[in-house]
Amino acid sequence: MAEQQRPGRRPTMSDVAKQAGVSRALVSLIFRNAPGASEQTRERVFEVAREIGYRPDTAARTLASSRTKTLGVLLTIRNPFHADLVEACYAEADRLGFDIVLSTTVPTRDEERAIDALLGHRCEALILFGPKASAAYLTQLGREYPVVSISRRVPDAPLDVVHTAEAKGVRQAVDYLVGEGHRDIIHIDGGTGPGSAERKRAYRAAMRKHGLADHGRVIPGNHTEDSGVHAAEVLLAEDALPTAVLAANDRCALGLLGALHKAGVKVPQEVSVVGYDDSRVAMLSHIGLTTVHQNADELGRLAVRAAVERTETPAMPGRELVLDPELRVRGTSGPPR
Amino acid sequence: MAEQQRPGRRPTMSDVAKQAGVSRALVSLIFRNAPGASEQTRERVFEVAREIGYRPDTAARTLASSRTKTLGVLLTIRNPFHADLVEACYAEADRLGFDIVLSTTVPTRDEERAIDALLGHRCEALILFGPKASAAYLTQLGREYPVVSISRRVPDAPLDVVHTAEAKGVRQAVDYLVGEGHRDIIHIDGGTGPGSAERKRAYRAAMRKHGLADHGRVIPGNHTEDSGVHAAEVLLAEDALPTAVLAANDRCALGLLGALHKAGVKVPQEVSVVGYDDSRVAMLSHIGLTTVHQNADELGRLAVRAAVERTETPAMPGRELVLDPELRVRGTSGPPR
DNA sequence: GCGCTCTACTAGCGCGCTCTAGCACCGACG
DNA sequence: CGTCGGTGCTAGAGCGCGCTAGTAGAGCGC
Incomplete structure (x- = not known):
């Protein structure tokens, strides 16, 4: 210079x-x-x-070369778990000689727009972090480009999915809570969020297994802090609180914790709270969040490898790579009063 | 499709x-x-x-046209405050008809590399979130391209800086703590982080103003959770804890809170903790963090406007846009025991 | 008939680079 | 001596688009 x-x-x-x-x-x-x-x-x-x-000049390079050696990553910048994933992706992409272009959804910018931006940059493959777009859209996208989805499953679509065994994680959480003596365990649903349907189903199954089907209850929500706050409002407006809540993810759990605290409800004495993701913040937050750990490093690594493989063999049928989750018990859970 | x-x-x-x-x-x-x-x-x-x-094809478009209508944003994806800023930037860029390309530092990818990526994409201007690069590098960068820095001041450099009045924020925090009755107020320094030097200076001045110069103490740190954890270790190894800690930023404060909690230290009963930034997580975390609020929406908006103005009048001398911070008292602070 | 303006469209150069084909020169080998 | 393979380099086409300079045709006034 x-x-x-x-x-x-x-x-x-x-x-x-x-x-x-x-x-x-x-x-x-x-x-x-x-x-x-x-x-x-x-x-x-x-x-x-x-x-x-x-x-x-990247633009000229891209234009002139057939291969751009670039992967496009779609994320939600607010999601701390996505930050963990991004770091893992960069590390692996570096190793394989690929560049990464980031595109985020924000309130004023939806997924399709963010994906269009990536495709405009001629990314060779797309890695989508928990995409919420319709299955039809994703299926078509997978037909046209190499696509890897993290967490969100899209049955029968020509794209790879990397995720953790949702059901197993939920089962571990419910088993643990029941083992501690809980019976009134409710679940805040993740709505259209990735893995939510599986988690809800697994929650119901686990409750049934323990003969607690009657005690089961699902509050609708999503994967943001707001949904936790909202669930807290719903619960606080009622006569009695459940003794444990299985949140949609860590962000939802944090929102819930904040709202419960504001209302003077003691965690974990009065209510146990369990999250999902184990984003690094969960570990660090004031009272460490009990949560289901997903190995972000491994998820990111596998996603990048799958994406790169797909650029080389585009017509591959969709694969599913499943990692095992693991419950991490920390400070927001314990036996009921 | x-x-x-x-x-x-x-x-x-x-x-x-x-x-x-x-x-x-x-x-x-x-x-x-x-x-x-x-x-x-x-x-x-x-x-x-x-x-x-x-x-x-964005690449072909970029190559063929003189103006790319694109702004490059450098951030640290781990930093929740940066997420707030990104959202604000997108909103304003949209309004002005500009695109945004993101580039993040991660442990395996330093600032210069991330900035090179942005310049390779022919961004018309760069918006740097708390850059840590040397003043010489930033000065040179500012000579070659329109550059706006958020939070980090670079004296006499040909670039715009948007930040909050650090000194004012720190003064408010110290005044508040002293008002609550604290005397042993220590500060975890942000190292080379943006605004850190100003905050440290303001901390010392405020302590002096209250006749507490002798009680002042600065523990070296940085802008990550780790530095909070480290500071906690330092403090816990000593005979007595201070009654209040002014952390480098929210992330540092969260690390500190986590470590103190693990050690069984009660917040705010035994130690009051005050952060800096007021990233949305601070508000939501289990016990809301007392912190110095920076208006992310406004910071982002001003940064984008400044960046766009600079693309139109490149040779402008460096400007400084200063916003007022505001102390937000929440749950992690109170009177000393 | 003429020239004029206005709308709707087209021809073709060049942005900065990659990449294939090929060239000049070298020492080695038969 | 001629040929070969290797090394170090160059010429030039073309990637997909933006953009300037242009044209063809319709409508209109004189």
Whole structure:
């Protein structure tokens, strides 16, 4: 980075070539780390490039090359678990020589728009973190591009899904709570969130198994803090609280905890709260959240590998990679009063 | 989105043009929303595009046009406050007709690399969330591109800075704690984190103002949860705890809270904890964190506006936009024992 | 008939790069 | 001596689009 104050224009490969006294093609070759240039020339070219402040233009690169070596990642920036996943994806993509482009949903920007942005960047494959789009849309997307979904299952679609065995995690949580002596265990549903349907089903099954079908109850919700707050309001408006709540995910659990605390309800003395995800925040929060651990590092790693494999064998039928979850008991749960 | 199963190739503008029986130029014009096409043709072109699954290629667009209408945002995906800022930036960028490209630092990817990625995408301006790079680097960057920094001040550099009045926020926090009766108030420093130097200075000044210079103490740290955990270890190894801790930011405060809790220290009874940022999580966490509120919506909005203005008037000298912070007293603070 | 304007459209260059084909030169080998 | 393979380099087409300069045709006034 230095003088280089050409009026407006940013330096291009030709500038570097001219300055270094070689052809543009050779500079290209050197910047691509391709063999065929002497060590001496290589160094000189890099030196000149640094001097005039040359930076390769991704757009031009993308346009000219068939492979962009880029993966598109769709996430929800608010979701702390997604942050864990992103870190894992970067690490693995680096290893495989792939770049990553991020696109997030925010309240003013829906999934389709965020995905369009990724495709506009010519990503070779898409990795979607818990997508909420319709199955039809995702199926069609999978037909046109290599797609990997984390957590969200899309039956019979031509895309790979990486997720944890939801049912197993829920069963562990319910078994644990029942073991502690709980009977009134309610579940806050994740709505259309990824894995929610499976979790709800597993919750019902587990309650039935323990002969607690009558005590089971599902409050509708979603995967945000708000739904936890809302569930708390619903519960507080009633005569008696349940002794334990299995939240849709960690964010929902945090919202619930906050609202319960505000209302003076003691956790875990009066109510036990269990989350789902084990995002790193859960571990760190003031009173560590009891939650079902999903291995983000492994999920991200597998997703990237699957995505890259799909770029090489596009027509592969959909695969499902399932990891085992694991209950992490911390401070927000215990025996009922 | 439909059949369109051309072998490998994705449809281009020419495909749309051919199919619709018009020239490529007209299709281009229509997709750019430029005037000069009849309503009838416009609709037919869109119809055909949808049918064959055409998506404009961002790379080609970028390459061909002088303006990319894109802003690059550098963030740390782990930082919940950054999530708040991202949402605000998207909203404002949308309003001004700009796109946003995100690039995050992760443990395996440093700031310079993340910034290079943004510049490779030909962003017209960069918005850096609390950059930690050297002043020299940022100054040079500001000379070459329109740059806006949030929170991190870079004296005399040709870039805009949007931040809150750090000193004022810290003063409010210290005044409040002293008012509650605290005397042993320590500060966990944010190290090279944005605003840290100012906060430390303001902390010292405020303590002096209250005649508590002797009670002041700064523990080195940074802007992650780890530094809070570490500070807790340092404090717990000593004879007596302070009665209040002013953390570097919310993440640091959360780490501290977690570690104190693990050690059986009661908050706020034994120790009061105050954060900084007021990221939405702070509000939601189990016991709401007392913290210094920064208006993320406004910070993001101003940053985007400044960035766009800079793309239009590149040579502007550096400006500083300062917002007022505001102490939010919640559950982690109170009078000392 | 003429020239004029306005609308609706088209031709074709060039953005900065990748990549295939090919060229000049070298030493080695038969 | 001619040929071969390897090394280090270059020429030039073309990726998908934006955009400038243009054209064809309709409508209109004189």
